[in-house]
Amino acid sequence: MQAPCGLLTASADGSILYANDTFCRWLGYERDQLVGRRKVADLLTIGARLFQQTHWGPLLQLQRSVAELKLELVRCDGARLPMLVNASRSESAGGDIDRFAFMVVNDRHKFEIELLQAKTNAERALEAKRQAESELKKASDLKDQFLATLAHELRNPLAPMSNVLALLQDDVVDTERLRWAREVLQRQLAQLSHLVDDLLDVARFNEGKIELRKRPLDLADMMRAAVEASGPRIEAASHRLTVELPSSLTVDADPTRLLQIMQNLLNNAVKYTPPGGDVMIAGYRDGDEAVFTVRDSGIGISPENIGSVFGMFVQLGRPKGYSDDGLGVGLALVKMLVDLHGGKVEAHSEGPGKGSRFTVSLPMCESETSEQATVEPGAAPMPRRILVVDDNRDAAESLAAVLEVQGNTVSVASDAAAALTVLDNGYFDAAVLDIGLPDMSGYELARRIRSKMGGARLTLIALTGWGQQEDKTKAFDAGFDVHFTKPVDVDELCQALGTPDGAPDDGPKQ
Incomplete structure (x- = not known):
């Protein structure tokens, strides 16, 4: 008797246990060539086999049935036969059994497209x-x-x-x-x-947490400051430095970040230029943009690496004898900061051994008035009574020693409780507080000091390893006047401690 559809029974692992005459005739096999000798997957095309592994196989395992599935089976002569399949899984004494019913699909073209x-x-x-x-x-x-x-x-x-x-x-x-x-x-x-x-x-x-503090800046002033800051490295490498300053070019920029951009490019030029080589920084106007370039006679950049020099942690190969210092973040940081300013930075090189040139273009500032890149130093710090609070003994005692050399009288406390006791027993002009104290945070200690003493006569300075913008905001909200990130520049710290009336001149400092 000829059944209208092909019937197949298989174990859960796909081994064929039974095939009816109709299925065997369609596929061109004798029953004993299938039962116990082949698996269902052996009869599928590669695409259908992959589809079984990723789709209807897992579905059959989870929901125990799959209906109206279109796929192709391979005949014994290699021809493909489009089929419509229904399958169900049931339990038996010997394990799970899959039962398949196959119907030949007449619309072969449509089926092939779908498959x-x-x-x-x-x-x-x-x-x-x-x-x-x-x-x-x-x-x-x-x-x-x-x-x-x-x-x-x-x-x-x-x-x-x-x-x-x-x-x-x-x-x-x-x-x-x-x-x-x-x-x-x-x-x-x-x-x-x-x-x-x-x-x-x-x-x-x-994290999107860099905030620019822009103001009109003279590009030539910034270039002078960058050359001065990078001067020791350039001099140590015996490089010939050429500086071409522009005239009357004003950019709207963050002075700290713009100086960082220029220094990173100059330091990069120094690093990749052999001793006695040439380094040049030049500024000029190009339409509505202020442009400066840093050029060197160093090892150059191969064409295949030009596009990756601004990548994070990129360390391009360099000839033997050149310094390997640096984390590969300097140029990446340059691009990030230039992008934040609305400008662009490009790298150019004629190839290995032919030097390189980095060009930064920034929008011109609409204002005609520029500000100096540097801040004029204030009056020299006056001797003061200072409390240093830090649970790191070496950090506290070394800072106290530095401040005492400046003529100050310094007391040290290792936790918040000791600091409050010291403040109760003596007069102090300022306190330098670590944030990560063992008994309470430096933020809470600052609040208690302000609450206890009224906050009118004591300058509070946060000195911490936490330097994110949110950390600075928390410090100022807690009552600190100044926030410094470790390690601190001693001159800047002494300047902050020497501010008259125990308060910064123009609000919180960071």
Whole structure:
């Protein structure tokens, strides 16, 4: 008897247990060639097999049935036969059993189009998965490279600092050696601070937390300040520096960030230029834009790397003998900051060994009045009574020693409770508070001091490792007058401590 449809029974793993005559005739097999010898997947095209694994197989397992599924089966002679399939899963003594009913689809062309679309979608999904896996691997490799580089860069300044400290343990150190040791410590500490600041700036940018404080600035003044700041590096490398200052070019920019852009580009030029090479910074007007370029005669950039120089953590290969210092965030940070100013930055090079040129274009400022890039120093700090509160003993005592050298009288407390006791027993002009104290936060301590003392006569300074904008806002809301991020510039701290009447001249400082 010939059934109107093909019937097939299989175990849950797909092994064929039964096939009726109609199914065998359609596929061109004898029953004993299927039962116990093949699996359902063996009879499917590659596309249908993939569709089984990703779609109707899991559905059959979850909801126990699949209805009106269109797919192709492969005959024994290789021909494809479009089918409409209904399947159900039931329990038996030997395990789950799948029962299939197959009907031949007459509209073969329509079926082929639909099946091809399903196959294409599946292939696209696989390709997307492969691409995602590739991107994840690249990100993982980049992370590992960055962590290794970070460890290397942190050890670089720590090594000379450790050597200097070992030298200072000698009881007999002449004045010239002391001066040299102080300069080494200052340079290496500045390098550490620069690394941390760059990383924090990248994090702030990614979180949308960098806020520009723009004002009209003379581009030539900013270039002079950048050259002065990068001068020691340029001089140490014996480079020939050329400066071409523009006249009457005013930009609307954040002076700190614009200086950071220029310094990063100059330091990059110094790093990738051999000793005795040429470094040039020039400014000019181009239509409605103020432009400055930093050019060097260094190792250059290959054409295939031009497009990636502004990428995060990018460390382009360099010839043997060149410095490997840096985290690969300097140029990325330049682009981020230039973009925030509404400008653009471009890299140019004729190729390896032919130097490079970085061009920054910024919108011209509508105002004709520019402000100086630097802030004029105020009056010299006056000797004061100061309380330093920090649970890190070395940090507290070293800061106290520095302040005492300036002529101040300093007391130290290691927690908030001790600080409140000290304040109860004496008069103080200022207090420098760490935020992460063991018994309460520096924010809460500041509130209690303000509440207890009325806040009229005491300057409160936050000195902390937390430097995000939200941390500064919390500090000012708690009653602090000034916020500094560790490590602090001693001159700036002393200037803040020396402000008359125990309050900053123009509001909270950060």
